[in-house]
Amino acid sequence: MKKQRHLRARISALMLSAVMLCGTLSGCIGTSTEKDAAAQYTWGNVAIGGGGYVTGMEYNPKEEGLVYARTDIGGLYRRQKGGDWVAITDFLGADEWSYIGIESMATDPVEPNRVYFAGGTYMSDPAALFASDDYGETWIKYDVPFNCGGNQSGRGCGERMRVNPKNNKEVWFGTRASGLWKTEDYGKSWAEVTTFPEKGNYKQESNRIGIMWVEFDPVSEDMYVGVAMTDGNCIYKTTDGGKTWEALPANEPGMYPLHASFSSEGKLYLAYSDNCGPNLSPTAGAVYCYDPATDSFSNITPNLDDGRQGGFGGISVDAKNPDHVVVSTLGWWSDQGDNLYYTTDGGKNWQGLFNLNTGENQYQMDTSEASWLDWGRGKNQAKTGWWIADININPFNSDEVMYGTGATIYATTNMTQIGKEPVNIAFDAYGLEETAVFKVVSPPAKDGAPELYSIMGDLTGFAHEDVASCPDDAHFMKNGKPTDLDCAFLEPSYAVYASEEKTTTLTYTKDGGSTWETIQHKPDPAAGGEVAMAADGSSFIWVPDSISGKPYVTTDFGETWYYVEGLGFNAKITADRVNPDIYYAACDGLFYVSTDGGFHFESTGQMVADSAVPVSVFGKEGHVWLSSSTLIMYTEDGGKSFEAIKTLPTVDSIGFGKAKDSQSYPVIFAEGDDGTNGYGIYKSEDKGKSWERINSDQHQFGNLNPKYITGDSNVYGRVYFCTDGRGIIMGEIAK
Numbered sequence: 001m002k003k004q005r006h007l008r009a010r011i012s013a014l015m016l017s018a019v020m021l022c023g024t025l026s027g028c029i030g031t032s033t034e035k036d037a038a039a040q041y042t043w044g045n046v047a048i049g050g051g052g053y054v055t056g057m058e059y060n061p062k063e064e065g066l067v068y069a070r071t072d073i074g075g076l077y078r079r080q081k082g083g084d085w086v087a088i089t090d091f092l093g094a095d096e097w098s099y100i101g102i103e104s105m106a107t108d109p110v111e112p113n114r115v116y117f118a119g120g121t122y123m124s125d126p127a128a129l130f131a132s133d134d135y136g137e138t139w140i141k142y143d144v145p146f147n148c149g150g151n152q153s154g155r156g157c158g159e160r161m162r163v164n165p166k167n168n169k170e171v172w173f174g175t176r177a178s179g180l181w182k183t184e185d186y187g188k189s190w191a192e193v194t195t196f197p198e199k200g201n202y203k204q205e206s207n208r209i210g211i212m213w214v215e216f217d218p219v220s221e222d223m224y225v226g227v228a229m230t231d232g233n234c235i236y237k238t239t240d241g242g243k244t245w246e247a248l249p250a251n252e253p254g255m256y257p258l259h260a261s262f263s264s265e266g267k268l269y270l271a272y273s274d275n276c277g278p279n280l281s282p283t284a285g286a287v288y289c290y291d292p293a294t295d296s297f298s299n300i301t302p303n304l305d306d307g308r309q310g311g312f313g314g315i316s317v318d319a320k321n322p323d324h325v326v327v328s329t330l331g332w333w334s335d336q337g338d339n340l341y342y343t344t345d346g347g348k349n350w351q352g353l354f355n356l357n358t359g360e361n362q363y364q365m366d367t368s369e370a371s372w373l374d375w376g377r378g379k380n381q382a383k384t385g386w387w388i389a390d391i392n393i394n395p396f397n398s399d400e401v402m403y404g405t406g407a408t409i410y411a412t413t414n415m416t417q418i419g420k421e422p423v424n425i426a427f428d429a430y431g432l433e434e435t436a437v438f439k440v441v442s443p444p445a446k447d448g449a450p451e452l453y454s455i456m457g458d459l460t461g462f463a464h465e466d467v468a469s470c471p472d473d474a475h476f477m478k479n480g481k482p483t484d485l486d487c488a489f490l491e492p493s494y495a496v497y498a499s500e501e502k503t504t505t506l507t508y509t510k511d512g513g514s515t516w517e518t519i520q521h522k523p524d525p526a527a528g529g530e531v532a533m534a535a536d537g538s539s540f541i542w543v544p545d546s547i548s549g550k551p552y553v554t555t556d557f558g559e560t561w562y563y564v565e566g567l568g569f570n571a572k573i574t575a576d577r578v579n580p581d582i583y584y585a586a587c588d589g590l591f592y593v594s595t596d597g598g599f600h601f602e603s604t605g606q607m608v609a610d611s612a613v614p615v616s617v618f619g620k621e622g623h624v625w626l627s628s629s630t631l632i633m634y635t636e637d638g639g640k641s642f643e644a645i646k647t648l649p650t651v652d653s654i655g656f657g658k659a660k661d662s663q664s665y666p667v668i669f670a671e672g673d674d675g676t677n678g679y680g681i682y683k684s685e686d687k688g689k690s691w692e693r694i695n696s697d698q699h700q701f702g703n704l705n706p707k708y709i710t711g712d713s714n715v716y717g718r719v720y721f722c723t724d725g726r727g728i729i730m731g732e733i734a735k
Contacts, residue, residue, distance in 0.1 A: 037683070037692035039734070043090075043699050045433040046452060046720065046728035049370035049470035051459055052434030053278075054404030055156045056390045058105060061319065063112035064396040066135075069409065070102035072151040073725035074434030075702060076117050078136050084431030087726065088136030089119070093700030094679065098125035100702040100725060101150025103176075104160035110168035116187060118161055118173055120148025123207055129173065131187030142190055146178035153204040154228070154276035156313060156330075156389020157212035157258045166221050174211025174225060176200070182242070193242050202228035202256065202276070209276045212258060219266030220292060224248075226257050228276060235260075235270075235290075251297050252286055258330070259315045259390065263322035267291055267346070269300075271327050273311025278387040278406070281331030285311025289347055300347025307356030308332060308339065314391030318398050322346075326401050326415065328388040336361075337383030340391065340401070342418050351418050353384060353425075362418055365410075366426040370470035372462065373408060373427060376478060384425065385410060402428060407459075427470075433727030435459060438706055439485045440721075440728055442657075443492030444618065445714045448512045450475065452720065453495050454728055455482035461497065463513020467730060475513045480504040483545065484530040487537075489577040489618050489713075494537030498544075500528045506542060508557055519558030524550070532573040534597060536580040541573050541598045553598040566601035567592060574614045576638075578621035584639060586612040586626060591639045604639040617656050617666055618713055627654045627670070632688060645688040648672050650679070652704075657711015657719060660685060669711050669719045671704055681709070681721065681731065694719075694731060701726045 053072045060066040065081020075089035092100050101121025108114035115136050120127030127148040130139045149155060154176075164170035172193075173181045180196035183189060200210040209228035216223050225236045225245075232253030236245045251257075255272040262268055268290040273282035286301045302308070310331030318324035323346040329338045334356060341350045353363040365381040367373040374382045385405030393415075394400035402411040411428035414421065436457035443449050455461035460477040480499030487495035493512040499505055505527040506519040528545035541564060543551040549569035552561045567573075568588045576582035585592040585601055586608050592601040609628035617623035622638040632645035632654065651672035659666045668684040670691070677693040680700070684691045695701075703724040712718035717733035 037694045038696040038699075041694045041731045042734045043695070043729065043731050045431075045726075046440075046454070046464060046467045046730050047470045048433055048435060048459075048462070048727060049373070049427060050408030050429040050432055050434060051456070051727065052436075052725065053155075053387060053406045054409050054429075054432070054434070055102070055150075056105065056158050057392050057402055057404055057409070058107050058159060059392055059395055059402075060107045060112045061109045061395045066107065066112055067394075067402070068105055068107055068115060069404065069432060070105050070117065070150075071432075071434045071725070072155050073101050073121060073436070075100045075726065076102050076105060076136065077432050078115075079431075080135075085429065086431060089117075090701050090726070091139065091698045092119070092702055093697070094703055094705075097703035097724075098122065099128050099130075101148070103127070103148035103150045103155070104158050104173065106159060106161040106163050106171060108163045108168050109165045110163070114163070114168070114186065116161060116163070116171055118148055119150065121151045123147040123149045123152060123176065129187065129190055131171075131183075133186070140187065142187065144181075144190065146175050149176055149207055152207050153279050154207075154209040154212070156278055156387065157209065157276060158390065159213055160211055162214040162216065164223075165216055165218070172214045172223070174214055174227070176210035177208040178210075180211060180214075180225060180242075195242055195245065196225065197236065197245055197247075198227050198229060198233075200228040202230050204276050205279060209256070212256065212276070213260050215260050215262055215268065217266050217268070217292065218262055218264055222292070224260065224268065226260055228256050230254070248290065249295070249297065251288060251290075255284070255286060255311075257288075258311075258313055261315050261317045261325075263317040263325075264319065265322040266293075267322065269315050269317055269325055269327075269347075271312035271315040273313065273330055275311075277311070277313065277330050278389060281333065282311030283309070283331070285330070287312055287315070287327050287347065298347070300343075302327070302341040302343075302350035302352065304341075304350060304352055304355060305357055306339070306352055306354070307334070309334070310338075313338075313389040314403060316391050316393045316401070318393045319395035320398050324393070324398065324416075326391055326393060328391045328403060330388060333386065335383075337385050338388045339384070340388075340403070342415060353418075353423060361422070363423040363425055366424055368427075370408065370427045370429070371472045372459075372470065372476040374473045376473060376476070408432075434725055435727045436724045437708075437722035437728050438482060439708050440710060441485055441487050441495070442710055442713045442720060443487050443489055446492050449492035450512050451712075451714075452728075453485055453487055453513065455485045455497055457481075460499075461485065463495070463509070465512075474515075477507070477513075477516055479516075479518070480507065483528040486531050486533040486540070486575070488533050488535055490535045490580070491537045494533065496531050496533055496540050498527075498529050498531045498542065500545075502527050505544075506531070506558060508540075510537070517557070521558050521561070523552045523561035530573065532575045532583060532598075534575050534580040534583070535577055538580050539597045541583060543571060543573060555597065562599060564594075564598055564601065566594075566603075572613050574616045574624065576621055576624075577616045577618040582621075582638070584614050584616065584624050586614050591626075591635075591642075593639050606635075606639055606642055608633065608642075613653075615654055615656070619666070625654055625656075625668075627651045632670075634688070647674070647688060648682060648691050649675050652707035653709045653721075655708075655710030655719075658714055658716045660716055667711050667717065669709050669721075671707055671709050671721065681719065683719070701729050
């Protein structure tokens with residue numbers, strides 16, 4: 001029996017505040033100084049090729065080639081025909097970082113220039129709704145009285161936001177805990193749809209999943225809403241624009257329809273799992289087709305005896321053929337990854353990419369443009385991916401099936417030929433970067449040395465031979481949860497990084513990252529911590545993350561270790577970039593120097609801030625700069641004397657890049673605030689006497705954390721800095 005819900009149609013009177021976000025450079029800047037400097041810079045990424053979880057993608061059904069992708073901590077991306085992915089939420093800065101975890105998005109099927117998103121990384125943080133009428137170049141922000149969970153369980157469900165294709169002034173959004181919301185004026189005002197009967201009672205990892213998706217029947221124009229209910233009453237329908245609702249027959253209690261897709265004939269296809277993933281892997285799932293004409297569900301779950309485990313994540317119907325459907329598994333941790341199933345007869349028969357029981361494969365992974373995705377599998381091809389929560393058939397090209405994974409985006413090039421020829425699955429994340437970066441080091445150019453070393457969350461890090469090309473598998477570090485990194489500036493093929501892993505705490509390379517060796521003999525059972533490598537790689541110091549904070553030095557890559565004498569707890573150490581015998585340290589409010597390769601340190605008697613972090617200047621023996629939140633100090637005589645820089649009153653990190661010419665001092669880059677132009681990326685070419693902010697308010701890149709910045713040692717004006725979700729940002733002087 002159907003549950004009938006006849007409720008008085010009423011929309012709560014709450015009108016949400018709107019904030020216009022500027023879209024042109026002239027509208028975003030603070031002063032002429034910032035304007036002039038910002039106009040000189042172009043911004044992009046060091047190429048990796050994803051690196052994080054792409055939770056959803058949406059093709060626009062009217063404009064060919066227009067597609068959007070959302071990420072859990074890296075914002076929203078747009079791609080237009082023939083182009084790469086472009087980040088369109090970089091206007092969000094540190095103060096609004098919580099919005100960069102995208103809960104849902106919607107592309108307008110009537111006016112493709114319109115796009116919307118709901119931003120909110122965690123349910124404990126603020127959320128907001130955003131609307132744009134120029135493809136995401138500019139946005140209007142609406143403050144809302146609810147929260148989102150863009151980086152929490154169930155983040156692959158969707159889409160929770162949808163534009164009514166018959167009246168595109170209407171946009172509907174389903175929240176996790178506050179019901180269904182709606183705008184009737186292109187996003188100018190939003191209000192709760194109080195007639196909707198459920199908010200969802202299923203919780204996962206202590207968080208509500210709530211409304212999972214909104215869909216419109218292209219035939220009847222009725223609207224359907226999927227909500228996470230433990231009793232199986234998960235799908236509600238309205239035939240009168242939301243005035244009244246009725247529940248569809250209860251279907252698969254204990255399972256949740258994570259994704260839904262209508263065929264052009266009005267049949268609703270559903271992918272079910274016994275939880276909402278991805279943090280918890282589903283253990284069971286099903287695929288159903290609901291026919292509104294008969295008000296009945298048909299179980300069309302692929303049954304190929306192929307060893308399938310887990311549930312189902314994404315589902316998509318071909319816009320050109322209503323019987324062609326693709327569905328992805330979710331939580332199948334097979335050696336080959338998750339599977340894709342394809343049907344040409346509405347689910348009566350399916351074909352899978354692979355069958356573990358028979359060993360049959362009907363696909364070929366193409367990771368040639370980002371071979372780190374092979375993940376060291378050698379002759380075995382890369383996995384198809386994991387955490388495949390969303391999958392989409394291009395409405396203009398039935399052969400292109402795009403899906404997001406926990407590491408990147410893939411797309412097929414010949415899906416309709418499955419069974420006739422191997423399905424080619426190619427890397428498809430050009431321009432989309434989503435890594436949480438901890439540190440980068442730019443060594444001087446030398447044969448065999450990379451352009452950049454990096455460490456980051458999830459992926460460990462890379463030796464980037466070319467910052468404009470995705471790394472290969474050979475230069476992918478792979479092992480460990482890194483905490484620090486350094487290289488030898490006279491022999492830049494030598495590098496070392498520290499990790500939280502007990503068995504791979506210290507790892508080094510002598511060939512520019514082509515191979516990495518793990519140090520087997522540690523002087524301390526602790527892990528993590530910080531490292532500093534001598535200018536020629538002849539030694540390095542390790543400060544483990546331990547209560548004692550005792551530093552150690554080795555001259556043979558860990559075969560033997562020695563106590564570092566003269567330093568106290570939690571010393572911050574850096575190597576001179578010219579003299580291999582010299583290290584510097586800030587510890588207990590004093591500055592220290594070692595002239596014997598790190599075995600002994602002595603105080604110079606110079607006082608520094610307790611939080612001071614020393615940074616050595618490449619090519620300048622004895623030159624060390626220290627930053628400590630509100631003060632910059634530098635020495636040119638190895639710490640015997642210091643000068644203070646007060647022209648940048650707030651500073652979180654500093655780094656150095658190639659000088660403009662042989663007579664100039666290296667360019668200094670900083671993350672900070674000069675008190676006039678706001679927080680941002682600053683550059684000084686006169687040794688800190690003056691600073692220019694070089695990024696505009698439209699280029700803030702979310703959360704710049706941890707705070708780490710450096711210039712390029714070989715390219716004048718180029719700067720790199722770390723983000724928590726937007727990868728390694730690279731800025732260059734505009735040509």
